[in-house]
Amino acid sequence: MQTDRIPVLTLQLFGPLAVHRAGAPLALPASRKVRALLAYLALARRDTSRSHLCELLWDVPGDPRGELRWCLSKLRAVLDEPGRTRVVTNGDGVSLDLADCSVDALQVTEALQQGVAALPADRLQALSALFGTRDLLEGLDLPHSPVFTGWLVAQRRHFRAAHAAVLEHWVRALPLASDTATAALERWLAIAPFDRHAHEHLLEALARRGRLREGEEHLAETARQYEAEGLDWIPIGRAWQAAKARHAVGSPASSVAAATHPDAAPQEAPAVARRASLAITPFVDQAPGATLRGGLGDGMTHDIITRLSKLRSMFVIAEGTMFALADRRVASEDAGRRLDADYVASGWLRRGPGARLGVSVQLTATRSAQVVWAQEFEGRLDDTFAVLDEIGNRIVTAIASQIEMAERNRAILKNPSSLDAWEAHHRGLWHMVRFNREDNEQARHFFQSAVRLDPTFARPHAGLSFTHFQDAFLDWRERGPAIEEAYRAAAEGVMADELDPASHWALGRAMWLKDRQGEALGELQTAIELSPNFALGHYTLAFVHSQSGDPHAAIGESDHARALSPLDPLLFAMLASRALALVRLGRHEEAADWAVKAAARPNAHVHIRAIAMFCLALAGRMPEARALAAAIHRTHAAYGIEDFLRAFKFDAQAELLLRKAARLVASH
Numbered sequence: 001m002q003t004d005r006i007p008v009l010t011l012q013l014f015g016p017l018a019v020h021r022a023g024a025p026l027a028l029p030a031s032r033k034v035r036a037l038l039a040y041l042a043l044a045r046r047d048t049s050r051s052h053l054c055e056l057l058w059d060v061p062g063d064p065r066g067e068l069r070w071c072l073s074k075l076r077a078v079l080d081e082p083g084r085t086r087v088v089t090n091g092d093g094v095s096l097d098l099a100d101c102s103v104d105a106l107q108v109t110e111a112l113q114q115g116v117a118a119l120p121a122d123r124l125q126a127l128s129a130l131f132g133t134r135d136l137l138e139g140l141d142l143p144h145s146p147v148f149t150g151w152l153v154a155q156r157r158h159f160r161a162a163h164a165a166v167l168e169h170w171v172r173a174l175p176l177a178s179d180t181a182t183a184a185l186e187r188w189l190a191i192a193p194f195d196r197h198a199h200e201h202l203l204e205a206l207a208r209r210g211r212l213r214e215g216e217e218h219l220a221e222t223a224r225q226y227e228a229e230g231l232d233w234i235p236i237g238r239a240w241q242a243a244k245a246r247h248a249v250g251s252p253a254s255s256v257a258a259a260t261h262p263d264a265a266p267q268e269a270p271a272v273a274r275r276a277s278l279a280i281t282p283f284v285d286q287a288p289g290a291t292l293r294g295g296l297g298d299g300m301t302h303d304i305i306t307r308l309s310k311l312r313s314m315f316v317i318a319e320g321t322m323f324a325l326a327d328r329r330v331a332s333e334d335a336g337r338r339l340d341a342d343y344v345a346s347g348w349l350r351r352g353p354g355a356r357l358g359v360s361v362q363l364t365a366t367r368s369a370q371v372v373w374a375q376e377f378e379g380r381l382d383d384t385f386a387v388l389d390e391i392g393n394r395i396v397t398a399i400a401s402q403i404e405m406a407e408r409n410r411a412i413l414k415n416p417s418s419l420d421a422w423e424a425h426h427r428g429l430w431h432m433v434r435f436n437r438e439d440n441e442q443a444r445h446f447f448q449s450a451v452r453l454d455p456t457f458a459r460p461h462a463g464l465s466f467t468h469f470q471d472a473f474l475d476w477r478e479r480g481p482a483i484e485e486a487y488r489a490a491a492e493g494v495m496a497d498e499l500d501p502a503s504h505w506a507l508g509r510a511m512w513l514k515d516r517q518g519e520a521l522g523e524l525q526t527a528i529e530l531s532p533n534f535a536l537g538h539y540t541l542a543f544v545h546s547q548s549g550d551p552h553a554a555i556g557e558s559d560h561a562r563a564l565s566p567l568d569p570l571l572f573a574m575l576a577s578r579a580l581a582l583v584r585l586g587r588h589e590e591a592a593d594w595a596v597k598a599a600a601r602p603n604a605h606v607h608i609r610a611i612a613m614f615c616l617a618l619a620g621r622m623p624e625a626r627a628l629a630a631a632i633h634r635t636h637a638a639y640g641i642e643d644f645l646r647a648f649k650f651d652a653q654a655e656l657l658l659r660k661a662a663r664l665v666a667s668h
Helices: 032-044 050-057 064-079 104-114 121-131 146-173 179-191 196-208 212-228 234-247 252-260 296-311 319-327 332-338 384-412 421-432 437-453 458-473 479-496 501-513 517-530 535-548 551-564 571-584 588-599 606-618 622-635 641-647 652-667
Strands: 009-012 018-021 087-090 093-096 277-280 343-352 356-365 370-380
Touching (some): 032 050, 032 064, 032 104, 032 146, 050 064, 050 146, 064 087, 104 121, 104 146, 104 370, 121 146, 146 179, 146 196, 146 332, 179 196, 196 212, 196 234, 277 296, 277 319, 277 332, 296 343, 319 332, 332 343, 332 356, 343 384, 370 384, 384 421, 384 551, 421 437, 421 458, 437 458, 458 501, 479 501, 501 517, 535 551, 535 571, 571 588, 588 606, 588 622, 606 622, 606 652, 622 652, 641 652
Antiparallel strands (some): 009 018, 087 093, 343 356, 356 370
């Protein structure tokens, strides 16, 4: 979208729909459906099928395709120009060409994709001005088009949340005692009246300006509103007392604060045991008449909340609270701010032809209104419980991994000296999955920092154990001491939280290193009993079984781990474990195909490439095996079969087979 010159067309979607050409308003057709079609296509920014547009706008028998053609002709009369077709039809698809146009809502969308936290104050001010005090597409409701109504409600909620995010970050970029900040705060509170951060910022601003009476009145009114909603206003009251103490005339705290940070925002005490918090709003069943509690949507929501809670890697808001907010028709975005949750997950269920069930899920970061992840899942309803279980597994693992990724990316941008335990842990995870010696050392440093900051937080202990495991497995340090440290760190994780699956996973891996395979399998089984969706637990069962246990079990566990976490940083190991199991079953060609996929992963280490080399040799694919051998020796000149076998624990038959593969490679 061009921003360096006056756009040919300007579409205003905030407030009543309006279109301008070269600054002059264009008369729009009186038909609401024509205007609704224009707004929908403008926000879609892609081809939309005619059948979907008919379903969107017409809910009565008749000739919807004929009416759609009529609406498109009306749009062409407004938008098309000599030599420039704006309303584009491509077979069954319909779209708008707005490449050199300005659309206020799309400017906001692009800013959200960039990340509002990184935008300067003047850009945030300009975005806030686009919203003004208006809602999206005011006056464009279509009571007899329920699909469009549902879409419009969702869009209005989304942009209301976007406006709150823009205002919040604008306030944080302004001198807090300024009139501009106060006006922005009041607008922020009008949009999100139960956002604790907005109240605390406003009370801080009032205290700084000595407007104590206004602060007391605001707190009293806030307390009444919160109590009416069953919400806890006490933290806001404490924030007001602290603000008054900081800015009391003549107090040492006020003079120091004024001298050092005259315009700083209120400081929040770091929460040492902070974890990412997640609110999951009840999934909406879009089937006709499915409005009562207790249906498929509620069942799936209950299941997802329960499973994510078992992972213990984040704080998940209890379902009682989420269903209570849904009964009050609180939108998901508003729920996130009311509960001060870092992330909000929401979803929709729809039934399609042929007993198909579709589930759409979206994960949003509350404070930035940025969609972190969105995906659609499908299954057949021949066995309702099976399909819900399968889709639920995929949703739970995807949400957990996406939050982990978002938190890792956020932590990597912070100054290392300012990290709390949660952030240090995620900084360690970022380094850990690089699988090289230098990053492994960095990961250990951050996990140790997290343990020092909060010894009761189990996950950093598991991460610390992982780094020692890597040292032993990849021969980066003397094996004996590394194995003992891996075991000790994992055991401390179990002591910190015996219900954390990652702690039992780490302990199982350490016991495997200590040649206590039976106990290792027991700990790994405990990890997946505690959390059936813990993909790394399933993968490590595959890893152990692939070498000296049940190769069929290894294949099943590897496949299950990949189904749960198809983009996992340890995907190379899942694929390689499957390949080793296939080798032991004599299925060498299949093994080679899987091993090559494993070796192609960007973070695959030397043992994974060696597995691919040996599998290729056993499959008779010697040119590929020799090419891999050459690549391995370029980075690990002395690497050989003894290095490989020392890292793993194969049974006697598998070891003979791999020695044969090594001889085949060496003889060519």
